[in-house]
Amino acid sequence: MQWKIQIFEDLLNLLYPRVCLNCGNSLFRGEEVICTYCRFKLPRTNYHLLTDNPVHRAFWGRVDTEAATAFLHFSKGGMVQYLLHHLKYRERKDVGIYLGRLFGYELQRSRLYEKLDVLVPVPLHPRKQKLRGYNQSEQIAAGISQVLKIELMKEVLVRKEFTETQTRKGRYQRWLNVGEKFDVKKPELLEGRHVMLVDDVITTGATLEACIQAMHKIKNLSIYIGTIAYVSD
Numbered sequence: 184m185q186w187k188i189q190i191f192e193d194l195l196n197l198l199y200p201r202v203c204l205n206c207g208n209s210l211f212r213g214e215e216v217i218c219t220y221c222r223f224k225l226p227r228t229n230y231h232l233l234t235d236n237p238v239h240r241a242f243w244g245r246v247d248t249e250a251a252t253a254f255l256h257f258s259k260g261g262m263v264q265y266l267l268h269h270l271k272y273r274e275r276k277d278v279g280i281y282l283g284r285l286f287g288y289e290l291q292r293s294r295l296y297e298k299l300d301v302l303v304p305v306p307l308h309p310r311k312q313k314l315r316g317y318n319q320s321e322q323i324a325a326g327i328s329q330v331l332k333i334e335l336m337k338e339v340l341v342r343k344e345f346t347e348t349q350t351r352k353g354r355y356q357r358w359l360n361v362g363e364k365f366d367v368k369k370p371e372l373l374e375g376r377h378v379m380l381v382d383d384v385i386t387t388g389a390t391l392e393a394c395i396q397a398m399h400k401i402k403n404l405s406i407y408i409g410t411i412a413y414v415s416d
């Protein structure tokens with residue numbers, strides 16, 4: 184059977200050549216999304232090995248977190264921006280799962296993350312998710328979950344719908360309300376657990392901080408943060 188599948192795959196490859204999303208070279212068997220060369224060029228941060236790193240530092244004095252990391256450095260016009268653009272706006276869900284898996288292998292090698300037992304993706308605004316058809320953070324979390332073999336909880340953290348009055352408020356007012364954007368459903372599911380909040384990019388950390396604030400009443404909760412990219416200023 185195996186060889187039949189192989190022939191089928193080879194035929195498919197002839198008809199629809201699989202190419203590296205980044206450089207356009209054809210992909211070899213076993214390569215996915217990007218080629219091995221581009222995979223080696225990914226600007227890894229290695230922050231998962233350090234308690235003291237710029238991502239974790241962004242939360243100090245704001246909210247309690249066990250550990251925080253971002254897999255890659257984000258630079259304007261760079262490969263990471265390009266890949267994430269395809270994940271978010273070109274319906275390439277597979278890019279999220281792929282990057283999530285690579286990130287998962289890194290986390291697996293760090294003692295700081297060995298207690299992790301739940302992944303919670305940062306929810307999109309319901310209207311945005313309807314428009315896009317999926318939540319990119321959920322795809323990333325799905326990839327991590329495949330490698331670490333831990334639970335992915337998609338519905339426990341939700342983004343509140345804007346009310347009429349909120350939409351009419353000015354930008355500053357809305358910024359003030361950022362902490363009220365999220366809600367936790369069934370908080371008992373997260374009691375006593377080691378939860379990683381997963382997002383695509385971290386800049387100021389305001390969104391993740393708001394998520395953590397919404398979770399503050401959960402008993403014995405340990406929070407970790409994991410994003411694919413880190414934008415430094």
Ligand SMILES: [Zn+2]
Binds near residue numbers: 203207
């Ligand atoms: Zn390539």
